[in-house]
Structure formats: C-alpha cells, structure tokens
Amino acid sequence: MNAMTQLLGPDSWLAKADLKLLAGPVLIVMILSMMILPLPPFVLDLLFTFNIALAIMVLLVSMFTEKPLDFSAFPAVLLFTTLLRLSLNVASTRVVLMEGHQGPDAAGRVIEAFGEFLVGGNFAVGMALFLILVIINFMVITKGAGRIAEVGARFTLDSMPGKQMAIDADLNAGLIGEPEARKRRREVAQEADFYGSMDGASKFVRGDAMAGLVIMGVNVVGGLIIGMLQHGMAFADAAHTYTMLTIGDGLVAQIPGLVISIAAGVTVSRVNTEEDVGQQMIGQLFIRPQVLILTAAVIGLLGLVPGMPNLVFLLFTALLGGLGWWLRKRDLAQAAAPEEQVVPKAASQSSEASWDDVSLVDTLALTVGHRLIPLVDSRQQGEMLVRIKSVRKKFAQDVGFLPPVVRVRDKVDMLANTYVISLNGVEVGRGELFPGKWLAINPGQVTGKLEGEVIVDPAFGLPAIWIDSSMREHGQIFGYTVVDASTVAATHLNHLLYLHAKDMLGRGEVQKLLDKLTKDNKALVEEVVPKLISLGTLQRILQNLLEEEVSIRDLRSILDALAEFVTAQPEADVQEMTAVVRVALGRAITQQWFPNQTELHAIGLGSNLEQVLLQAVTSGGALEPSLADNLMQQTEIALARQEVGNHPAVVVVPSKLRPLLARFLRRRLRQLVVMSLSEIPEGRTLRITSLIGGGN
Structure with missing residues (x-):
C-alpha cells in the first residue's frame, strides 16, 4: 500500500513528472502490447477510430503550418503512426483468423462497416478499391513526397554554407544581434535535419503500403485454410467471410495511411511564406480575373458540344465567369480610386527673411530615389528604417559613441533606384537598389554562375549580381552571400560609419x-x-x-x-x-586584431629599413620619394603574404616609427593596421611572418 502511495500519491515522482515526457514511452508500450496481446473487438474499434482521428489531425496541422519547421516533429509522427497502423494490422489479423468464422462483425464494427457498407458487400469491388488506394499511396503520393524530401535535403545541405555566411554578414553589419544569429543558425541546422529525416521517414510509408498487400494475401489464404479445415466451412462461405473481413481490415488501415501520406506531401512541397497552404492556393489561383474568364470561356465551349452534360458545364461557366467579372470590377475600382490631392495654398505676400529660413546641414543623411520610397516609408513597413536603427545601435556598442541620427528623405530629380549617403552635406557613398530582387555577392569561392545584372558591391567593392528572388536558393548553394536590398544599403551605411567615425x-x-x-x-x-x-x-x-x-x-x-x-x-x-x-589600450587593440591568440602573426620591418626610417624621423620625418615608393611596394608584397597565410594585416614597428608609418601607409592601404611594440601586452608572443624591406 505504501509503495502504491509513493508511486501514485500527490507527492510522487509520477505526479511531478511532465506528462509530455510520458507520451512517447506510453505510445511505444501500447504499440508493442497490441502486437503481443489479443484485443477484444470493442478495443479494436476504439483504436481504429483513434487512428483515423489522428491521421485527420496530422493532415490539418500540415495544412495550417506556415513553414515546414513549424511541424518539425512530423518525421517522428510519421514513424509512430506507421507503427500504430502495422500493430493494428497484426492485432486485427489475429482476431480475423481466430474469430472470423463467427461472422462479419467478429473483428469489430469498424472493420465490418468498411467491409460491408463502403463497398456494398461486394468483395471484388472492395479488393479493387483496396488495390487502387495502395497504388495511389505507393506510386503517386509517397513516391512524389519522397523525391521532394530527397531533393529538399540535398539543396538544404548544399545551401547551408551560403546561409551561414549571410547570417554572419547580417551580424557583422549590425542588422541582427547575437541571440538572433544563434536562432537563425539553429533554424538552418534544423531545416537540414528536417528534410533529411523526411527523406528517410517517407520510406516507412512505402513499406507500410507493401506490408498491407502482404497482410491482405496472408489473411485471405489463412482464412480459407482455417475456415475450411478447422471450422468446416464451405469454400464459398469461407471465401466471402474472410475476404470481406480482410478487405475491411485493409481499408481501415490504408485510408489513414493515405491521409498521412498526403500530409507528408503537403509538408515537404510547400514554399516558406507567411501563409498556410490554403491561403497560398486561394490567393494565387483565384487572384487573376483573366484566368477565370478564359477558363469560363473554355468550359462554356465544351458545354455547347452535343452529348456533353450541358447543365453542369454551363453552371461552372456561370460561376467562374461571375467570379472573374467581380474580380475585374474590383481591380478597376481600386485603380480608379482618386488619390489624395494636395491643393496648393495661395502664395502669401513675401515676408522679411529671418533666422527661421536658415537650415543647417544634417550630419548624416540618406537620400533615395522615388522607387526606393517603400523601403524607407514607415507606413509601408519599410525594412530599411529598422536596419538603420540596428546599425546605429551596433556601432555605438562597438565604437563607443552614438552616431548622429540618419535623416532620410526622397528626391524627385534623383535616379529612381539610387540612394546617396551624405556626411555633413557631402556625399560619401552612393549605390543602386532593386526592391524585390536580391544581391548575390561573390566572396571569392563560388561554384557556379548566376544570371542577372552584374555590379560591384557598394560597401566592400566585391563583384556582385542582382538576381530574381527565384534564384536566391541557387545563389546560396553556389556559395554567394545573398542579401536583400535593405541589407545592401544598411551594410553600406555601416561600413561608412566605421570609415568616417572620426568626422562624426x-x-x-x-x-x-x-x-x-x-x-x-x-x-x-x-x-x-x-x-x-x-x-x-x-x-x-x-x-x-x-x-x-x-x-x-x-x-x-x-x-x-x-x-x-x-x-x-x-x-x-x-x-x-x-x-x-x-x-x-594595448590589450584591447591586440584583442581586436588578434582575438584569443597567444601567438601574434604580424608583419615586421627589415633591420636596414628600420634604421633608415629612424634616421628620417630624427631628421624631421620626411621620406625621400624613392624610399617612399619602395616602402609602399614592399608593404603590398608583405600584405599579400599575410593574406595567403590567413593572418591579419598588422604591422608591428618601434614606437617612434608608428605615427609616421600609420599616416603614410594608411593613405593607400586602409585595411592596414600599424601597431607599436609597446602596445602588445605581456603574455602574448610576437611572431614576424612577413618582413617589409627584408626579403622573405
């Protein structure tokens, strides 16, 4: 008694356990029990009804989800529902073969209803219907869904590097934070796992269909033998009784299996949008009045052919034509709706100039052409405004001060797709955007070519291509960094903020x-x-x-x-x-360019060049033209060697030389960093991997 109380009492571990954690083990135990223990007909009716209800639930969930990952448990659900159907087949086969001689209701009312009512008691019709369902499930739905899952898994895995690079680009540009980046990386990994699991799980449904055929043959042959030899039934009676029970058993298993297969096909064949399948179909099939009117015309012509069911065809002609006319009328009404007109006020008498007429220059401004207005209009949910806020916040967190507010305005006389970034009234950056298209940036290691308008990335000068949205996945698979128009402008702005931080x-x-x-x-x-x-x-x-x-x-x-x-x-x-x-700030500077590295691979100066430069600094800091040209050439060569070794572009020089070399070298090589030996903190080992003016 005490043991039962400890197990089932209010303070027991079972009462404290999460019931969700017990759902899987309980279902497995039920499935194994159905395969081993004999079940009475009433329990079979309950389980068959539960199986049908579960299949309908799975189908509806797959219809109402907006993207595959919303139903990421589907591969596991597919496995469990397949095992449930097979275990029910085993349990019902046991009852059919043991009690089938008692009549058509020996295996329960559900099997009897499917065997007698749905096929009218005709076992030939029932067998044909069963075979058709198996062929539809096996050859059409399951095979198509499996192929889609296989291709989806392959493309998802191939596009993972591109998607990861896009996430890193958004993170570096300040468009997203670290939590959002982790969430996106997790979604990318989950998407690959989902399609891979669906590719394997679709084989369960195909095997289930084949198992249904085998079980049907076993039931018919076994029923004839048992009925005739053990129960003394005539051949005709045994054939009718056991065949009808077998057909009812097969149909009650195959129909839920067909529903589950349809759910699998719906899940893997959908396109990621913010709409479920029903909204996508209605919104895209019945959106163009021309399609409906032309369809109505074709159906109407067919309805006029002698011998055709004219009433039915003309009924659909009227329905489709009426719907098309209504959509056409609605579109014309929206197009003809009067726009808000601004009535200019009468020009007032000129007044004296005042200080109110003086307009100061905005520190930071973004000017766009008229086709880019939707990107910066808050009333149209312009994405660029959100991106700009994220860029300013990221800049403030990294650099240490808040940049000026970006004043956004449109300009009529600008090119329609052009944007201009200005600092203190002077243009510092310009680019073109194409809303609705994506910019595929070539980081240098792409595996394929894309069709589109070839440009240069405005932020970093990399080769890029404007592509249609349908080519986005291909671009990611080929290794391009694919970003939308708002991200392009935000990344450009972010780059310019860091470049002109001093001026702000x-x-x-x-x-x-x-x-x-x-x-x-x-x-x-x-x-x-x-x-x-x-x-x-x-x-x-x-x-x-x-x-x-x-x-x-x-x-x-x-x-x-x-x-x-x-x-x-x-x-x-x-x-x-x-x-x-x-x-x-040496520790912070070192950490910035050599993150988490105890050995610092940097560029150094040759001993002879170092002595010459020290003499130049001592004599006034002027460099001879030949020495300056040679120094620049040697630095470019050293930078190329650093890039081959995947080391940062950092030159470490004596403290006296650092200001001179920083001013001189960074005029042409903005990516170069010049540090002094005294800036390197203790505990870090300096390793010179390239020399300027010292050979290799």
Missing part, C-alpha cells in the same frame, strides 16, 4: 561621453577635463584613435593614462598623448 565625433558627443562617465568617476573627469587638457584636445585624441579603428569605449582608461602622462609632461602635444593612450 564632435565636441557635443565628447561632452556626452564625459557626462556619462561622470556618474561613476566624477573625480577623474574633473581632474582631467578641463584642468589638464581642454575638451577640444580630448576630442582630437579620440579622433586620432577612431581614425585607426580603435574603440573609445574604455574612456576611463583613456582619462587615467592622460592624467598620469600630462601631469608629468604638461607640454606634450596631441600626438604624444595619443601614443600614450594607445599603450594604455
């Missing part, structure tokens, strides 16, 4: 950074600004850091380094202060 940092932004730091380090801020250095000097120091892509998030360390250095050397200039700050 004004005194107002610096003051806001100091105000934010004052909340936690008021004494430090008051000690440095404006006692030791002015706000303008701090601004120039921060701009120097941003010019070389150094984050200014760690403002506390920057002020600490300045407080110590300026106190000791109050006459120091901005370049010296910047060098000291870079040393203080």
Whole structure:
C-alpha cells in the first residue's frame, strides 16, 4: 500500500513528472502490447477510430503550418503512426483468423462497416478499391513526397554554407544581434535535419503500403485454410467471410495511411511564406480575373458540344465567369480610386527673411530615389528604417559613441533606384537598389554562375549580381552571400560609419561621453577635463584613435593614462598623448586584431629599413620619394603574404616609427593596421611572418 502511495500519491515522482515526457514511452508500450496481446473487438474499434482521428489531425496541422519547421516533429509522427497502423494490422489479423468464422462483425464494427457498407458487400469491388488506394499511396503520393524530401535535403545541405555566411554578414553589419544569429543558425541546422529525416521517414510509408498487400494475401489464404479445415466451412462461405473481413481490415488501415501520406506531401512541397497552404492556393489561383474568364470561356465551349452534360458545364461557366467579372470590377475600382490631392495654398505676400529660413546641414543623411520610397516609408513597413536603427545601435556598442541620427528623405530629380549617403552635406557613398530582387555577392569561392545584372558591391567593392528572388536558393548553394536590398544599403551605411567615425565625433558627443562617465568617476573627469587638457584636445585624441579603428569605449582608461602622462609632461602635444593612450589600450587593440591568440602573426620591418626610417624621423620625418615608393611596394608584397597565410594585416614597428608609418601607409592601404611594440601586452608572443624591406 505504501509503495502504491509513493508511486501514485500527490507527492510522487509520477505526479511531478511532465506528462509530455510520458507520451512517447506510453505510445511505444501500447504499440508493442497490441502486437503481443489479443484485443477484444470493442478495443479494436476504439483504436481504429483513434487512428483515423489522428491521421485527420496530422493532415490539418500540415495544412495550417506556415513553414515546414513549424511541424518539425512530423518525421517522428510519421514513424509512430506507421507503427500504430502495422500493430493494428497484426492485432486485427489475429482476431480475423481466430474469430472470423463467427461472422462479419467478429473483428469489430469498424472493420465490418468498411467491409460491408463502403463497398456494398461486394468483395471484388472492395479488393479493387483496396488495390487502387495502395497504388495511389505507393506510386503517386509517397513516391512524389519522397523525391521532394530527397531533393529538399540535398539543396538544404548544399545551401547551408551560403546561409551561414549571410547570417554572419547580417551580424557583422549590425542588422541582427547575437541571440538572433544563434536562432537563425539553429533554424538552418534544423531545416537540414528536417528534410533529411523526411527523406528517410517517407520510406516507412512505402513499406507500410507493401506490408498491407502482404497482410491482405496472408489473411485471405489463412482464412480459407482455417475456415475450411478447422471450422468446416464451405469454400464459398469461407471465401466471402474472410475476404470481406480482410478487405475491411485493409481499408481501415490504408485510408489513414493515405491521409498521412498526403500530409507528408503537403509538408515537404510547400514554399516558406507567411501563409498556410490554403491561403497560398486561394490567393494565387483565384487572384487573376483573366484566368477565370478564359477558363469560363473554355468550359462554356465544351458545354455547347452535343452529348456533353450541358447543365453542369454551363453552371461552372456561370460561376467562374461571375467570379472573374467581380474580380475585374474590383481591380478597376481600386485603380480608379482618386488619390489624395494636395491643393496648393495661395502664395502669401513675401515676408522679411529671418533666422527661421536658415537650415543647417544634417550630419548624416540618406537620400533615395522615388522607387526606393517603400523601403524607407514607415507606413509601408519599410525594412530599411529598422536596419538603420540596428546599425546605429551596433556601432555605438562597438565604437563607443552614438552616431548622429540618419535623416532620410526622397528626391524627385534623383535616379529612381539610387540612394546617396551624405556626411555633413557631402556625399560619401552612393549605390543602386532593386526592391524585390536580391544581391548575390561573390566572396571569392563560388561554384557556379548566376544570371542577372552584374555590379560591384557598394560597401566592400566585391563583384556582385542582382538576381530574381527565384534564384536566391541557387545563389546560396553556389556559395554567394545573398542579401536583400535593405541589407545592401544598411551594410553600406555601416561600413561608412566605421570609415568616417572620426568626422562624426564632435565636441557635443565628447561632452556626452564625459557626462556619462561622470556618474561613476566624477573625480577623474574633473581632474582631467578641463584642468589638464581642454575638451577640444580630448576630442582630437579620440579622433586620432577612431581614425585607426580603435574603440573609445574604455574612456576611463583613456582619462587615467592622460592624467598620469600630462601631469608629468604638461607640454606634450596631441600626438604624444595619443601614443600614450594607445599603450594604455594595448590589450584591447591586440584583442581586436588578434582575438584569443597567444601567438601574434604580424608583419615586421627589415633591420636596414628600420634604421633608415629612424634616421628620417630624427631628421624631421620626411621620406625621400624613392624610399617612399619602395616602402609602399614592399608593404603590398608583405600584405599579400599575410593574406595567403590567413593572418591579419598588422604591422608591428618601434614606437617612434608608428605615427609616421600609420599616416603614410594608411593613405593607400586602409585595411592596414600599424601597431607599436609597446602596445602588445605581456603574455602574448610576437611572431614576424612577413618582413617589409627584408626579403622573405
């Protein structure tokens, strides 16, 4: 008694367990029990009815899902429903062969109804109907669904690298956060697993159809032998009784199997949209009035042919023609709807100019042509506005200050598909977008060619192609990074923000950074600004850091380094202060270009070139033209070797040479980073993999 209480009581582990966790084991135990234990006819009726209801539920769920992953449990459901039907076949076969001599209701009322009512008691009709259902299930639905699942699995696996690269591109551009990126990567992996599982699970249904044929033959032959030899029945009576029971048993299993196969076909053949199958079919079949009117005309002509069922054909002609006329009338009414007209107000008498007539230049602006207005119109759910907000947020998190608000406007005299990004009223970037199309960017390792308009990616200068949406999957399979129009503009904007971060940092932004730091380090801020250095000097120091892509998030360390250095050397200039700050931020700079690496593979200077450059710095910092050209050529060669070795484009030089080489080399090689030896923190090992001016 105590054991039962511990098992079933309110505080038992069974009461605390999640019932969802028990559903699978309980179903498996039921299936095994049906195969082993004899079941009475009433229990068989309950289980057959449950099997039919379950098949209908699966079909309806597959119809109402909007994408395959919404029903990711379908492969497992397909397996369990197939095993359930087979176990019911085994249980019903046992009852048919043991009790079939008692009459058509020996195996339950469900089997009797399918055997007697649905086929009118004619075993020849029933056998033909059973064979037709098996052929439809096996040769048409299951074979087609299996082929679709097989091709879907192959294409999904082939497109995984492209999809992963697209996710990484959105993450790097700030369009999505890390949680969203993880979610998308998980969905990509789940999609591949789903189609792979469906490819294998479709074989269960094919095997079930074949097993149904074998079970039918076994029941008929076994029933004849048992009826005639054990129960003394005449051949005709035994044949009629056992054949009808067998047909009823086969139909009651094959009809749910056919429904499940249809559900599998619906699930794997759908296209990912925000609509279920019913909405897709209605919305795309009955959307064009021309199609309905032409169909009505063809059906009407057929209805006029002598000998045809004229009433039926003309009835459908009237229905389709009436629907087409109504859709045509609706489209014309929408096209003729008067647009809102802006009535210009009468010109008022000219007034004196005032300061209200002065319009200041927007720090950051995005101007678009009229065809791109839907992308930036909040009333039309423009995606670009959301992307711009994400880009600004990502920039603020990475760089350390909030960029200006992007003023978006349209311009009539611009090319329809063109957008222009301006900074302080000056154009810094321009590109073309084609809403509804996708840009396939070639990262350098594609395996195929695409048809479309060839351009250059506006952000990074890579070769790219504008393709139709139908070619998106092919582009991902070939290894292209495929992005939509809004992502193209947002990525371009993100690149320009980092490129011009120095120009966007004004005194107002610096003051806001100091105000934010004052909340936690008021004494430090008051000690440095404006006692030791002015706000303008701090601004120039921060701009120097941003010019070389150094984050200014760690403002506390920057002020600490300045407080110590300026106190000791109050006459120091901005370049010296910047060098000291870079040393203080050395750990962060190293981590930025050598993430999680203890051995730093970088470019170094040849000893002879280093001595020549040190002499040039000592004599005033001017480089001879021949030396400058040679230095640039040697640097480009070293960069090529770094790229082959998959190492970052970082040059490590003595502290005295760093400002000179950074200014000179980055004029032409923006991707190059120049660090000093003093910026490398302890615990990191420097390994020179390429030399400038020192041979190999």
